[in-house]
Amino acid sequence: MGVIVQKFGGSSVADAARMKRCAAKVARMRHDGHEVAVVVSARGDTTDDLLELAAEVGDSLDKRELDQLLATGEQISIALMALVLKAEGVDAVSLTGSQCAIRTDSAHGRARIQTIDAARIRSELAAGRVPVVAGFQGVAENGDVTTLGRGGSDTTAVAVAAAIDADECQIFTDVDGIYTADPRLAPDARLLETIGYDEMMEAASQGAKVMHLRAVELGKKSGVPIRVLHSQREGPGTLITDEARNMETQRAVTTVALKTDIGRVTLAGLPNKPGLQRTIFAPIAAAGISVDDIIQTEALGAQGREGGPDFAQSHADTPPSGLCNVVFTVDKPDLAEVRPLVERSLEAIGHGRLHVDIGLAKVSAVGVGMQSQPGVASAMFKALAEAGVRIANITTSEIKISCIVDEADGKKGLRAVHEAFDLSATASEPRR
Amino acid sequence: MGVIVQKFGGSSVADAARMKRCAAKVARMRHDGHEVAVVVSARGDTTDDLLELAAEVGDSLDKRELDQLLATGEQISIALMALVLKAEGVDAVSLTGSQCAIRTDSAHGRARIQTIDAARIRSELAAGRVPVVAGFQGVAENGDVTTLGRGGSDTTAVAVAAAIDADECQIFTDVDGIYTADPRLAPDARLLETIGYDEMMEAASQGAKVMHLRAVELGKKSGVPIRVLHSQREGPGTLITDEARNMETQRAVTTVALKTDIGRVTLAGLPNKPGLQRTIFAPIAAAGISVDDIIQTEALGAQGREGGPDFAQSHADTPPSGLCNVVFTVDKPDLAEVRPLVERSLEAIGHGRLHVDIGLAKVSAVGVGMQSQPGVASAMFKALAEAGVRIANITTSEIKISCIVDEADGKKGLRAVHEAFDLSATASEPRR
8 A cells, every 4th residue: 555646647638538548547546545646737638728818808918917817827737637536436636836836936937846745635635535636737835826837747746645655646648658769760779677767867957858957856855756658558667766676687788778869069269268168158057058968178279270179089299278168068058048148148258169060969868877888888888879860969977978960860860779679579688 | 007807718718819819908907907816617628528539438327537537628728828918918827716716616617615725816916027927726635636617617717716816807808798688688778887786687587697606706705896797809798897886777676587498396284383394395405406495385274275387376274284396406417307206205205296387487587676766576577468479477575576487478477567668679668
């Protein structure tokens, strides 16, 4: 007997028939003796419909009012889901973010959960009811309705699970779990039984869209095991949990991910003085734009040039020029907002050139095992080279290697790397 | 300079163009130096759409969950209205029932407002913003969302006006104001400049659907002048205010109203012992059904009969039989629920006959002036007689005379009475 949080996304509750299938999953868990709390998102296209309504009435981008508006999407879902559960014989009670005191900061549209008052949820569970909690929304200290931004309902589910000390947080999605690569890109990808929090976070930030980064991060912080499952099909799904449990598999690479729609900003020939990076990135952070990778290299003095786009190439025996190149990537839609900010920063710096690129993708190999196994990066570069994929930039972390490539090469690159690390369903035994 | 509450109903905010016209009315009031708070209903068919969604997912009639669901309708309206106001250059902030602490009892679907915390609304006004408050909804002590039932948004508007001590509560509707009779029934009906609270309440309860009874009642209790206006047209509307101001007009009858869809329950031959009425009406009240008129007469002993449907006719010199007849009316849709309750009561009473009627209407003349002017009832009966309308039941109050007639005669009866009291727009001078 345990406490389980089950989260159903927008497509899982899009109509009455689907909601009934969700309710059956809740009923079965209860039948098996578990206490169940449910978190739901807005149904199907509700959020888009609401945004359209807002666009009709004015071009105001008032984030407080948008949150007030958007939060109705989840409120509709929780009431309907409670009605469905009751119709299926499961006593239930719907709770808005405000009603179960999901306190957030007041950053409308991308608020962060600070605390959840578990008392209300616990008392409903104790009374034998299923609390149905609105995902994606919270309430600021002044009583304003806030929303958590993309993937917010996953975050709500994990936060609720943490608050009530649940044994597992089940995220029902439209996929069977986490694969070694996106099966739409690599058809022979294999479903993983488990994946570590860190691996999942790297995969999520590298383009695996199954779960949102913040939810996994919160899962790791609070130690809540997260299970990703298909909402309309049977199957064990994938358990996201502590790395240690996966070590036995000895795999160097767990997943390969492809991120497209990358915007790249290259700043060349910058005077590398203390505070340079702050000048560039503070305005971008203040605008609330997420920067993905940041790569900095020192330019070399040879031939009086500050280094072109190929600055990452090594020129042996040429001393640093005192200048540097900074490259960073953002989501392509953010480029329009980023460009004037960077132009202004460049003016303040007084020296340097700006180049903005689109049409790029990023292939990443993620695996906690690569920490202890040499040659992973080399194997990845070899795979890409053999596939004829040119590598524009490289970044690495403890458990990840990312290569920025031409967008047209993205899929080919992903498949080559996926095959190189024997991740396919037909691979009998991991080699490295 | 004053404080004005403006309430816009569902049809007034049904689309962006209409919302802009509402915003223009707010802007003009502000331009004239007034502080304005706004109350809005759910847009157009939103409430019906939500009820349909609920019907799709289950046949549960869980009133708490229905309230949770329905309240989203007004929440969508307030957010959109705030966005429209901002787009039109008027600073605004939307507030749910919970955010401005509209505390109600926990009678879901027909909750009553207990208190409103005016502090939030006042502070928004003081900051130069227009608070846009969700009508129809409130919050129970345990944090549950409640709805006020039919006409709830009018009640919210008047309650907000009372809480912030507003100078006037303007109810924007799809009519130009209060007429001497419904212009669709009596085309020569005249727009009233003012009407008394009591007159308006009688008119509302007698079938004039412009404003809900509870809102007028609350206006009277709190002394808030209520102005009924057209949301899409210009005009002074009708001011609902203290009776005294209207006395000068010397009119006996202010409005004539027609109520259709009446269900009549006749109980004949009941032993008139203490507690009889309680036995009949307690279960009906407990079921939350509103009883309209109650008429009781003592039956006469003549011919050993307890009195048929004609019991109201006088039989001089026949002593009371110790039996009585009780007639009451309810809305026709409530009859199905009322009938078994009354049957059970009749069993408990042990004696009596039950007859249920539909196909009836009620013509009422309402006027505070009739208190001081004799002959009003007689003039009304004369008008109905001359029009060939048979009167089935009669009830009167201090300021109202109602006649129940065949539904087919309703419109004819209304027109005859309207004419008899010289209420038409062409009447040069009131005669009585």
